[in-house]
Amino acid sequence: MKRAVLLVSFLIIVLTLSFSDPLTGFLGIAFGSTKDQVISAMSPKTTIKPFIGNNLISYKNIKFSGRDAEKIFFEFYQDYFYFSLVIIVPERNRALETYYAIKKDYYTKYGTPHWDREEYSSPYKKGDGYEETALFANKANISADWLFDEGNNIYIGLKYNNRETRCEIGILYIEDKTFNKVQSIEKANNLDDL
Numbered sequence: 001m002k003r004a005v006l007l008v009s010f011l012i013i014v015l016t017l018s019f020s021d022p023l024t025g026f027l028g029i030a031f032g033s034t035k036d037q038v039i040s041a042m043s044p045k046t047t048i049k050p051f052i053g054n055n056l057i058s059y060k061n062i063k064f065s066g067r068d069a070e071k072i073f074f075e076f077y078q079d080y081f082y083f084s085l086v087i088i089v090p091e092r093n094r095a096l097e098t099y100y101a102i103k104k105d106y107y108t109k110y111g112t113p114h115w116d117r118e119e120y121s122s123p124y125k126k127g128d129g130y131e132e133t134a135l136f137a138n139k140a141n142i143s144a145d146w147l148f149d150e151g152n153n154i155y156i157g158l159k160y161n162n163r164e165t166r167c168e169i170g171i172l173y174i175e176d177k178t179f180n181k182v183q184s185i186e187k188a189n190n191l192d193d194l
Contacts, residue, residue, distance in 0.1 A: 023152040023173065026084040029074075031152070031175035033081045038074050064088070064171075065105065082178035086171040095167035096131055096142075099158040102169060103144055106156060114147035135160050135167055151176035 025031050029041045038057055039050060051058045057074040064072060064086050075083040090098035106113070118126055119141040124134035134140040135158065143157035155172040 022150055023146075023148040023154065024150075025081075026074075026173040029081065031082055031178075034079045035074075035076060035081075038081055065102075067102070070168075077178055077182050080178060082175040082182070084173040088169040088171070089166055090169060092166070093132055095135055095158060095169075099142060099156070099169050102171070103156055106144070106146065106154065110146045110154070113144040114153070116144040118142050138162070
């Protein structure tokens with residue numbers, strides 16, 4: 001009987017892992033799409049005119065998963081979409097509550113993240129009632145990351161933006177191979193400056 005239960009449990013786990021959705025893009029737009037394809041795919045989703053830069057397309061004041069997003073960015077390398085960033089600005093004193101709600105949505109869709117951090121620097125601690133104060137003092141590291149089979153990932157982080165004087169939730173969708181290539185090129189270019 002124990003063997004049968006173990007075998008059934010093992011099969012359920014294997015089948016669940018086998019049929020998990022890969023991360024192939026963002027908002028139904030496949031990684032590798034061109035700027036024109038991204039603009040075309042976004043046009044039915046919003047009437048907002050995008051800002052178009054050399055390697056970037058951005059939309060301001062747009063809805064994302066039922067929430068107000070301040071901006072959504074699509075980044076390109078040689079007209080190849082590989083990276084997206086959503087910035088959500090939570091109401092003051094509701095930053096953690098909003099972050100937890102968003103993270104719960106990702107837990108529901110993608111399961112347990114690869115890692116999930118909520119760390120505070122002294123004198124702050126999780127559960128001390130001063131977590132929001134720690135955020136505003138830049139004494140908190142709050143983030144989670146979902147890693148997919150092909151190496152692509154989704155990262156969610158909550159940080160205080162000193163320049164804007166507000167908390168921001170950043171949600172990144174990353175096509176790993178191209179992202180790492182771009183990072184290597186930028187690092188080499190920076191070293192050339194030395």
